[in-house]
Amino acid sequence: MKLFLPQTQLEEWALEDKADVKDGVLVVTGETGVYPVVPAVHIVQLVTGEDTNRLVSKVKTEEQLESLGAEQMADSVLLGETAYEVVPGYVAEVPSPSDASSEDSKAGSETDLLAAFLLNKMG
Numbered sequence: 001m002k003l004f005l006p007q008t009q010l011e012e013w014a015l016e017d018k019a020d021v022k023d024g025v026l027v028v029t030g031e032t033g034v035y036p037v038v039p040a041v042h043i044v045q046l047v048t049g050e051d052t053n054r055l056v057s058k059v060k061t062e063e064q065l066e067s068l069g070a071e072q073m074a075d076s077v078l079l080g081e082t083a084y085e086v087v088p089g090y091v092a093e094v095p096s097p098s099d100a101s102s103e104d105s106k107a108g109s110e111t112d113l114l115a116a117f118l119l120n121k122m123g
Helices: 007-015 062-068 102-122
Strands: 002-006 019-022 025-028 034-048 059-061 071-073 076-079 082-093
Touching: 002 007, 002 034, 007 019, 007 082, 034 062, 034 076, 059 062, 062 071
Parallel strands: none
Antiparallel strands: 002 082, 019 025, 025 034, 034 059, 034 082, 071 076, 076 082
């Protein structure tokens, strides 16, 4: 399961010693597991031009933006003559509860707790 984590939320968690991104992974205080993250943006609205690529409301990684020929500058993404307002952050990859085997219920419950923690904080 992939979750988008806004940079502002991660900064808040880091200040509160709840979680932090280090060396491309999300480290949650008190958890043994680490979760891979990649830089990404949530495209929230069209500023100018036409949304011919249907990017509004989507989350795109830096790699995906690069493959489209888009350029990110702070809280904006430019794609040709089109400009979007974005929220910078990361995409975290956490196993979904169905990925956890029944034999490994502890890991499954940790994953459930992480997903609930992240979703609750974002809500």
